[in-house]
Amino acid sequence: MKHSESSINVIINPTSGTKSKDYVIKCLKKLSREYDFHFFYTEYPHHATEIALESVQRSVRYVIVVGGDGTINEVARALVGTDTVLGIIPHGSGNGLARHLHISMNIARAIDIFKQNKVQQIDYGIANGNLFFCTCGVGYDAEVSEKSLNQKKRGIMMYAKNMIDVFRNFKPESYRVTTSAGNFDGKAFTITCANASQYGNNAYIAPNADICDGKMNISILDPLSAVDIPRAALQMFTKRINDNPKLNELICCTASIERETDGVMHLDGNAIYTSKNINVEIIHKGLNVLVP
Numbered sequence: 001m002k003h004s005e006s007s008i009n010v011i012i013n014p015t016s017g018t019k020s021k022d023y024v025i026k027c028l029k030k031l032s033r034e035y036d037f038h039f040f041y042t043e044y045p046h047h048a049t050e051i052a053l054e055s056v057q058r059s060v061r062y063v064i065v066v067g068g069d070g071t072i073n074e075v076a077r078a079l080v081g082t083d084t085v086l087g088i089i090p091h092g093s094g095n096g097l098a099r100h101l102h103i104s105m106n107i108a109r110a111i112d113i114f115k116q117n118k119v120q121q122i123d124y125g126i127a128n129g130n131l132f133f134c135t136c137g138v139g140y141d142a143e144v145s146e147k148s149l150n151q152k153k154r155g156i157m158m159y160a161k162n163m164i165d166v167f168r169n170f171k172p173e174s175y176r177v178t179t180s181a182g183n184f185d186g187k188a189f190t191i192t193c194a195n196a197s198q199y200g201n202n203a204y205i206a207p208n209a210d211i212c213d214g215k216m217n218i219s220i221l222d223p224l225s226a227v228d229i230p231r232a233a234l235q236m237f238t239k240r241i242n243d244n245p246k247l248n249e250l251i252c253c254t255a256s257i258e259r260e261t262d263g264v265m266h267l268d269g270n271a272i273y274t275s276k277n278i279n280v281e282i283i284h285k286g287l288n289v290l291v292p
């Protein structure tokens with residue numbers, strides 16, 4: 001790995017999203033007289049973390065991700081608490097963090113971020129030792145993420161199919177959520193700890209979440225039946241989910257979620273298995289990110 005403090009490491013996940021990465025590489029290569037880009041292609045899950053860790057060790061100033069929220073998570077977890085700055089060229093299926101930060105989905109405009117060099121410190125979350133930057137949660141969303149694990153096909157159509165398949169057999173679990181802002185006790189469709197306001201694709205689960213306030217917005221949806229889904233979906237895409245009478249919101253820095261058994265949890269849309277008790281906390285302004 002060739003590095004210097006002025007170099008910019010670009011980590012490309014060739015499998016993220018549904019579009020070819022050729023155009024973005026071509027655009028970046030056009031700028032190679034002005035910027036000292038070094039390109040790295042991920043070859044397997046978590047490879048991005050290894051490349052990012054090595055970049056930090058070598059004091060690389062910027063690490064740019066060409067990928068989606070999963071790749072961003074793998075890179076950003078190596079950058080937290082360091083001076084290395086994360087750049088995002090959105091190329092995933094949902095691009096929740098990029099959308100929250102108003103980074104353009106237009107590649108040429110997203111690349112313009114280098115020229116402005118505006119750096120913002122953002123918060124991130126830790127759930128049972130696992131980092132997240134957008135959202136983490138349990139319940140329906142986590143089960144949909146679990147179904148998407150190891151599926152080769154990506155994109156919104158695949159995700160929509162998984163959502164329908166999971167909904168058919170979904171049984172809400174009972175939870176106890178304890179926070180300094182209040183508690184929740186009962187069955188829930190989904191519990192989402194939102195550092196950013198959306199899951200991706202402009203589906204806003206916590207429209208008022210502020211990524212720099214040192215807090216998370218925990219959105220808890222009571223059990224939903226099939227007739228409740230169209231309204232809840234419409235409200236998510238129009239930033240009005242807080243109008244839904246089945247939504248409970250707790251805004252806090254730390255939370256404990258207790259459920260009936262160990263099970264699945266998602267972090268930025270990627271499912272992992274964890275214990276029945278989940279401790280979540282927000283770390284204030286722990287990551288430097290290039291923003292428009």
Ligand SMILES: Nc1ncnc2c1ncn2[C@@H]1O[C@H](COP(=O)(O)OP(=O)(O)OP(=O)(O)O)[C@@H](O)[C@H]1O
Nearest residue numbers: 016017042043044045068069070071092093094095
């Ligand atoms: N070469 C590779 N082969 C298979 N999987 C990979 C490879 N490189 C990275 N990955 C995995 O691909 C996963 C998905 O990437 P990513 O989340 O960026 O795309 P996405 O799911 O399409 O977008 P989004 O998360 O925004 O919806 C990551 O979790 C990462 O571990």
